[in-house]
Amino acid sequence: MRGEISLENYKENRNVSNEYVPNHGNEYACWLQYNKIKESAWMEEYKTWCSNLVVVENSEVINSAKAELLRGISSMLGFNPSVLMEPQQKTLIMLGTIGKTDLLDNRINKQEFEHLNPDGYVIKTVTVGEHNRLLLIGKTEKGALYAAFHLLRLMQTRKHLHNLDIIQNPKNPLRMINQWDNMDGSIERGYAGKSIFYENNKITTRLDRIKDYARLLSSVGINAIAINNVNVHQVETKLTTSEFLPDVAKIADIFRAYGIRTFLSINYASPIQIGNLPTADPLEPKVREWWRERVEEIYRYIPDFGGFLVKADSEHRPGPFTYNRNHADGANVIAEALNPFGGLVIWRCFVYNCLQDWRDRSTDRAKAAYDHFKPLDGKFLDNVILQIKNGPMDFQVREPVSPLFGAMENTNQMLEFQITQEYTGQQRHLCYLVPQWKEVLDFDTFAKGEESTVKRIVDGSLFQYSNCGITAVSNIGNDTNWTGHTLAQANLYGYGRLTWDPDLSSEEITDEWVRQTFGHDPLVVEQIGKMLMDSWRIYENYTSPLGIGWMVNPGHHYGPNVDGYEYSVWGTYHYADCHGIGVNRTVKDGTGYTGQYFPPNAQIYESLESCPDELLLFFHHVPYTHRLKSGKTVIQHIYDTHFDGVEQAEGLKQRWTSLKGKIDDARYDSVLKRLNEQIEHAREWRDVINTYFYRKSGIPDEQNRTIY
């Protein structure tokens, strides 16, 4: 008998590749469609403003902004604006930065910029006499670039331009993307083709695609990117050496023109592997010296290099534990080397025992990050940031927020999301994650009393962090549509917008994205909006219930497998038996995990009465007959949500097919294909999960639906 079914099928299905063909149109353009405007009123209004563009400054980033404006305007309006050095025309757009020329400074109150971060900007329409000026003024040139993208967004979403008075200031200093790309061209947890950065262990020469990626990222405010997988293998270790730095510099050049700093993920054992030292002990002077030299060389190639992203002592990656050093020792030696250049060390907190004995119920993986890092609060240098996954486990469809947020007042923290849908349908299922991320960002840790939300921690305002922000694992590859599932483009878009402003509502973001991506037909806007907004809950419904997570096939993590990780070393268990299910993480008689939260969260989770239904099994082991707040028993909730989830998945398809004719065929068909697959696989989830729990509990469905 050959292979493993689920994996084999899985790979087979993945073979349906979709690789990039340049200028492939709508799929490729994502939300930067810039489609010709057909409504004459809008056309007239925009034409008035956009016929003339004044740009006095000349810099890489300003040029990117100018180019994007020209591209967008000419595409939407059908003519090329005149680019002028002086504002002679009656109505025109002026692009630039504050404090550079009187031309702009004279037209605006400079005080408006005082409280802006470097990336902030002002968009304003001012009328002086007969002259109408639409000002796009950045605090720096990056701000000007963001302002240009903002204007194009306004036009794509059909907003009036005559009375604009916008001040925008990004909430988060770092708005980052992590590529989990390997140099062999594969992408760890990538579901949209191969890497756009690498092939055959070399850096790609197809830089046009990287430039388009930079445009997409910059358009939503991303300002940093780590361009290789956090699991740094042998070849990738050499990205920090002169063998690859000239090519890394080419990539950094592209991103720099779009206001994005380039980072590299590094191998903690680099001093051994490429430095030929006998050790990577961070307290060893030769190791310190080695890092210093390495960093110096990198900055010779890339003067604004961002720094390093480090996965150390995690899932068999090397780290300071090997030398009996802690993570502060480990991070600081590298931070010291980077400090003179303004570089950062972004140090991941995803550290846990991945060789756990499933028999051992006292060890709790959920506790690991807090246990490892909390005692080190204040020990890290200022240019170190701890990167913390949103939940304590690993990007499940539902997890509580990591208790490490807010627990380290004196240590820079940033939040890590996963845009790529590793556990949320792998871009074969629609699962719009913005609502999930909003919940995380809005979660109140009570670290400093009320309003100690996660977003205020990671934007630095709660504890005045010097470096902080949000990062996420990218969901793009070289598929024509970047993200495999065309609707998964919304996750990349929404992520970027949230890093800029976590207070944006899911609905606002969704509406923006749909209009830019699919246009303004009311039915399209309504139906796709509903599809997106409902999709996370739908996916949750037919997959693992009540916050317990996992229940996926090991390795590739696609498809249902209730016991997939139950007898494994990974610390991810559900403890289902014929009586009940769940992990007792209480202080009273469980693993004590709830004690890692600040009150009142600690009490809310500790108590079976107050623990929210959707996280019940994460915190408590209960009988199948336990009544939820909804009034249903746990077992009936499992049955109901799984039957509902499939019907809802079928509903997604109905909504989509109602749009036939209103969406170009290529995108219509490709999304329809994925929705059909989603329905089929949702049924598999439903039947496996329901059958598993029916067989285990012996409790029949109250509605007598088919369970096997």
Place this chain on the structure above:
Amino acid sequence: MRGEISLENYKENRNVSNEYVPNHGNEYACWLQYNKIKESAWMEEYKTWCSNLVVVENSEVINSAKAELLRGISSMLGFNPSVLMEPQQKTLIMLGTIGKTDLLDNRINKQEFEHLNPDGYVIKTVTVGEHNRLLLIGKTEKGALYAAFHLLRLMQTRKHLHNLDIIQNPKNPLRMINQWDNMDGSIERGYAGKSIFYENNKITTRLDRIKDYARLLSSVGINAIAINNVNVHQVETKLTTSEFLPDVAKIADIFRAYGIRTFLSINYASPIQIGNLPTADPLEPKVREWWRERVEEIYRYIPDFGGFLVKADSEHRPGPFTYNRNHADGANVIAEALNPFGGLVIWRCFVYNCLQDWRDRSTDRAKAAYDHFKPLDGKFLDNVILQIKNGPMDFQVREPVSPLFGAMENTNQMLEFQITQEYTGQQRHLCYLVPQWKEVLDFDTFAKGEESTVKRIVDGSLFQYSNCGITAVSNIGNDTNWTGHTLAQANLYGYGRLTWDPDLSSEEITDEWVRQTFGHDPLVVEQIGKMLMDSWRIYENYTSPLGIGWMVNPGHHYGPNVDGYEYSVWGTYHYADCHGIGVNRTVKDGTGYTGQYFPPNAQIYESLESCPDELLLFFHHVPYTHRLKSGKTVIQHIYDTHFDGVEQAEGLKQRWTSLKGKIDDARYDSVLKRLNEQIEHAREWRDVINTYFYRKSGIPDEQNRTIY
């Protein structure tokens, strides 16, 4: 989170490679140790006989026999015998074939050879006057070669030579080995390193190792080998073309000198893939012509080419079903092409729906081979043989015998075993399979009344098959000791011996093997013998219970995973719920599988009362509280066997360590290492299986042992 634990650990452990270093000594020599004889009495006796060797004939195979005798004798006795053309000395060995020269013919009654198969032989000590002759006379030169190996076995097992009167006749015409080697050097289901036949998509140039393999095989009577995997991938498809045939011919040359015919596994779609035909439809004249031409070319390179082994319409391999033809159509077109040259088509019956819906309880994979092939009885050409796995599923630790044996009176059948331990511990666990194979061979099908045993079916005696025999998947690779686990050499040895004579007892075979491999210390012979003889039952005890099978990790099939295949497409389910477990395969209210057996087997399996305990769950779904014939409940049996199994595995180690000092360090240490691993993994099996069923049934262990 990265990868899959079980698979990753699995691979890691496999990395402990052991690759072949020429002349590496005892591990490499297997049962052809030919160690120096230290007992002076034996030395004297053997010296008398072995000082002179008369060989008149001169042929490849006779030369192999002569060379082996010289090698064995010189190694065991410390001198090189004189090789003579005439029997002048008083006492000597004479080697040759009957009917070739008066020299031998005059010394023996030729009638003794009349009833011998071509591979038979006579070994006889005759005394005429002062002259003592030890005659090794084959019916053909192959017989002479087997006689030579027999003599060496007698000496290695310390048998007297002065009164020999042995007539040996192999029971099975075909005594075959299947290599599941791929040309990239990997071996499907190989657990002893890489292929000795291929590397980097080429045929190896290290032919010395292949010659040693031929010696090992020939020494136990193997006379046929298919040298590539039944799953024939792209490169391997070209083995039948002039690109590779010169190199295939070199391998065939080596095997020919040891009486072994070479076969190739073929891709049924070859006419398309290498013939550039639009179809592989067996009834298409161009396809027929293509096969004819292909076969002709092969025979130009290899005049005694054995034929083709075919896996068609099985697990996604191409076959006649594509063209709405049946398997007789499919096989016959190739058989026709081979017929003029005496070539065979060996056609595997491992055909089943491998995209089954787990929800569907009416389809039964166990029924598939019978359902597919039984209706075709008599439709196959005479040079086609159906190759049937011993059980209806796939080489599980315990299965019933396939009901196809005996069900096709007019169709040649042969039996397929699996020496490589895919489901029986992968040569990391000790699992001596000879007792299992004996059970299969001795199984009475009642196809033609009593004594219609499997062995009499496949040896051709029951239905006078024209071509038939036994084959098995090899367990060797390029590890120094060939088989990974040194004690797994016994499986290869025992397999060969059983193909020659299925009536040999497990005890005889075991004793032979231990003495030849480890010498004659009584403790060594006793303890290793017991280890081997107990090991199958021990492995069964701590793995899947009562004939249900599977419960392994999907894909690589190592380690426990009760639900591993439960919700898969492979048709391998246990249907455990909180009340009971097992597959109802009765005619009365199950899948009807029991009806495929002849009476009384059909009735025995049909009835819960008469069904043997060890196959109970294969045939019946019963509550955990069902009482076995042993008096235990099913659940208590599961607990007890699993606790026992681990203790017994620990007992294997105790036996082995009692032999320290009596076995060379290299073999002692390597076996000890594996026994330690076996214990560790047996505990994992015990705890996972017991925990699974305890959690599912809620029934505690009567003895209150630890279950998690």
